[in-house]
Amino acid sequence: MRFLRLPLAALAGLLLLTACPSKTPDAGTDAGAPEAALPKAPVFNADSAYAFTAKQVAFGPRVPNSKAHIACGDWLVAKLKGYKLKVLQQPFDAMTFDGTNIHGRNIIAQFQPQAARRVAIFGHWDTRPFADADKVHKNAPMDGASDGASAVAVALEMARVLSLQPDSLAPAVGVDFILFDAEDWGYETTTQADLKDQLEESATTSSWCLGSQYWAAHLLPAGYKAEYGVLLDMVGAKGGTFTREGTSRENALGPLNKIWNTAARLGYSDYFRYQDTGSITDDHVFANKAGVPTIDIYHYNNSVDIFPAYHHTTADNMSIIDRKTLKAVGQTMLQTLYVD
Numbered sequence: 001m002r003f004l005r006l007p008l009a010a011l012a013g014l015l016l017l018t019a020c021p022s023k024t025p026d027a028g029t030d031a032g033a034p035e036a037a038l039p040k041a042p043v044f045n046a047d048s049a050y051a052f053t054a055k056q057v058a059f060g061p062r063v064p065n066s067k068a069h070i071a072c073g074d075w076l077v078a079k080l081k082g083y084k085l086k087v088l089q090q091p092f093d094a095m096t097f098d099g100t101n102i103h104g105r106n107i108i109a110q111f112q113p114q115a116a117r118r119v120a121i122f123g124h125w126d127t128r129p130f131a132d133a134d135k136v137h138k139n140a141p142m143d144g145a146s147d148g149a150s151a152v153a154v155a156l157e158m159a160r161v162l163s164l165q166p167d168s169l170a171p172a173v174g175v176d177f178i179l180f181d182a183e184d185w186g187y188e189t190t191t192q193a194d195l196k197d198q199l200e201e202s203a204t205t206s207s208w209c210l211g212s213q214y215w216a217a218h219l220l221p222a223g224y225k226a227e228y229g230v231l232l233d234m235v236g237a238k239g240g241t242f243t244r245e246g247t248s249r250e251n252a253l254g255p256l257n258k259i260w261n262t263a264a265r266l267g268y269s270d271y272f273r274y275q276d277t278g279s280i281t282d283d284h285v286f287a288n289k290a291g292v293p294t295i296d297i298y299h300y301n302n303s304v305d306i307f308p309a310y311h312h313t314t315a316d317n318m319s320i321i322d323r324k325t326l327k328a329v330g331q332t333m334l335q336t337l338y339v340d
Helices: 008-017 046-058 067-082 145-163 193-198 210-217 246-251 253-266 283-289 323-337
Strands: 086-095 101-111 118-124 174-180 228-233 242-244 272-276 294-298
Touching: 046 145, 046 323, 067 086, 067 101, 067 145, 086 210, 101 145, 101 210, 118 145, 118 210, 118 283, 145 174, 145 228, 145 323, 174 210, 210 283, 228 253, 228 283, 228 323, 246 253, 246 283, 246 294, 253 272, 253 294, 253 323, 283 294
Parallel strands: 118 174, 118 228, 228 294, 242 272
Antiparallel strands: 086 101, 101 174
């Protein structure tokens, strides 16, 4: 869940502050100087990422405390270990806004754990237990194909590809794939107003992103530091568009520019738009609080609806997943690791 916390007046202001999409890379470079060729990076396989998305969905909704959730978590751990990454698990208990005690598990996998320079790739692997934005099936669980599974699939494919590189072709940074749990069991004021009287006292912004909140308070690895982090969220749907989110600009403008400019040079500006949009509450908020300058790449719809129509509905299934979107995100992320 990427829950917008803006009053109506601020949202109206956002319509005025939001820039139009542009194909022009970020200013600050010498427009007259010839651009050096991008360093060689491995190829991101969109078919593989699509299969990883489908595999997660096949477990069923990955709702904490469910059999599908446990089975998918075990599969993720085994898969990452199979790529010879150093895998750590961080179990935790948390109370949801509706008083449910859940058992969560953050999963951390390290590529080149000995490297001093590090980049974090974040995502969440759980699904929301109810499709509260669905006009017909409001209480149904969701597949979470884009919202959750697609980001994890991109991370898995990046891990797979990197694990195949000889030392001479490995990036100059270590990469930590940090998959948060219990991100999406939060209270949504616009769709769950009928539950207001049932809320726990702690049901505020902190009702979202329970796994990243736990990780930020109990860093694993201990004392974790990274040059920057990238949160991937809803990165697999057809027509996916990603904008320069407010908290990302405030905390990690350098990495944000680097990624958007890399995407432009790869020909993916139709996906990565030079458009500044408002701040949202997502796992990157807590990664930033933990000292990791982190941006959020999520499917932005428009200034009015913010999130795409499938968001928190039963329509978030494999029918919306598009290999082209997965390729644009995954190849951009892989290439960025090789750009100084």
